[in-house]
Amino acid sequence: MPLSSVHREALLGLLAGAGEARFDEPLSRHTTLRVGGPVDAWIAPASIATVMSVRRYCASVGLPCRALGSGSNLLVLDGGVRGVLLATEKLRGLSFGTATPDDPRIPVTVEAGVSTGKLLSEAVRRCLGGIEFLGGVPGSIGGGLIMNAGTYLGEFKDVTVEVMSVSESGELIHRPHAACGFVYRGSALPPTEVVVSARLLLPPRDRAAIEADVAALRKRRREREPHGVGCAGSFFKNPTGDYAGRLIEACGLKGTRSGDAEIAAAHANWLVNVGSAKASDFVVLIELARQSVRERFGVSLELEVKIIGEPE
Numbered sequence: 478m479p480l481s482s483v484h485r486e487a488l489l490g491l492l493a494g495a496g497e498a499r500f501d502e503p504l505s506r507h508t509t510l511r512v513g514g515p516v517d518a519w520i521a522p523a524s525i526a527t528v529m530s531v532r533r534y535c536a537s538v539g540l541p542c543r544a545l546g547s548g549s550n551l552l553v554l555d556g557g558v559r560g561v562l563l564a565t566e567k568l569r570g571l572s573f574g575t576a577t578p579d580d581p582r583i584p585v586t587v588e589a590g591v592s593t594g595k596l597l598s599e600a601v602r603r604c605l606g607g608i609e610f611l612g613g614v615p616g617s618i619g620g621g622l623i624m625n626a627g628t629y630l631g632e633f634k635d636v637t638v639e640v641m642s643v644s645e646s647g648e649l650i651h652r653p654h655a656a657c658g659f660v661y662r663g664s665a666l667p668p669t670e671v672v673v674s675a676r677l678l679l680p681p682r683d684r685a686a687i688e689a690d691v692a693a694l695r696k697r698r699r700e701r702e703p704h705g706v707g708c709a710g711s712f713f714k715n716p717t718g719d720y721a722g723r724l725i726e727a728c729g730l731k732g733t734r735s736g737d738a739e740i741a742a743a744h745a746n747w748l749v750n751v752g753s754a755k756a757s758d759f760v761v762l763i764e765l766a767r768q769s770v771r772e773r774f775g776v777s778l779e780l781e782v783k784i785i786g787e788p789e
């Protein structure tokens with residue numbers, strides 16, 4: 478349902494020319510799966526202060542409001558999203574501090590909209606390690622923290638000291654590492670909050686060694702992962718002691734399609750958009766994979782990808 482002109486004018490006023498607003502914006506443009514209906518308002522503030530005022534406004538008028546990173550771990554349903562999506566892509570602050578006499582690690586302050594690729598390349602340039610695990614992992618820092626994104630080389634939890642977020646009512650909250658509740662591909666950071674920045678600590682490391690680890694990770698990914706299709710990485714979390722991809726493959730589901738959504742032939746835990754898939758096609762494949770694995774192995778697959786929005 479379109480937002481009233483009163484809400485539109487108020488949101489545009491809060492941005493005051495710094496930031497961007499789009500109304501009835503198709504989310505297929507903002508997700509790497511390239512599916513998803515429209516959101517009533519896509520709002521990209523250019524400062525943390527504006528995130529706070531947009532949240533305050535939404536809370537005061539009862540407009541739903543949640544965060545959107547780079548959309549690389551999202552399945553948005555075909556009916557779209559009601560209310561406001563707060564896109565973090567314009568929060569791009571990134572600064573490197575200096576080591577203290579008792580800790581050689583370098584403090585880094587990074588805003589939520591910085592891409593994982595940008596953070597990694599700036600760290601490599603300064604001979605800082607600890608985030609080699611980001612090689613080939615897309616997304617924003619905010620999304621990475623929420624998901625505790627990572628690979629066999631590590632995850633966000635290993636380098637994060639503090640996370641700053643904005644509550645529903647617009648207050649800035651500082652959360653030390655111990656209160657973030659990082660777990661495998663997840664965190665206890667409340668889904669109602671918008672992560673706006675974080676403090677990391679990165680250890681100095683020989684640049685050639687960092688680059689060798691990143692290159693090996695990227696090579697391994699190139700060899701195993703599908704290319705040239707809409708995707709969101711792994712759809713399911715690996716169950717303890719096993720791999721979701723192995724279980725789905727053992728059910729004979731590789732290559733199975735619903736519309737233009739496919740259980741990738743290259744990797745059964747990747748569901749991909751080979752053309753003009755709808756979110757409902759992915760929902761069919763998710764249910765098929767879950768039901769088949771449950772019946773054959775007695776294992777309940779848990780989604781890694783987040784589903785938001787309404788069915789058509």
Ligand SMILES: Cc1cc2nc3c(=O)[nH]c(=O)nc-3n(C[C@H](O)[C@H](O)[C@H](O)COP(=O)(O)OP(=O)(O)OC[C@H]3O[C@@H](n4cnc5c(N)ncnc54)[C@H](O)[C@@H]3O)c2cc1C
Nearest residue numbers: 544546547548549550616617619620621626627672709710
């Ligand atoms: C090709 C490909 C490869 C991938 N490989 C990996 C991999 O190796 N390892 C891995 O862990 N992941 C992988 N992923 C998944 C994805 O990259 C990560 O989960 C990433 O961290 C998601 O970040 P995002 O900014 O895109 O988040 P989004 O997809 O935008 O959002 C994901 C969730 O986080 C929330 N969120 C996002 N930003 C914020 C914020 N600032 N504040 C509060 N909530 C927020 C959203 O509401 C949503 O619930 C891959 C994805 C793709 C497409």
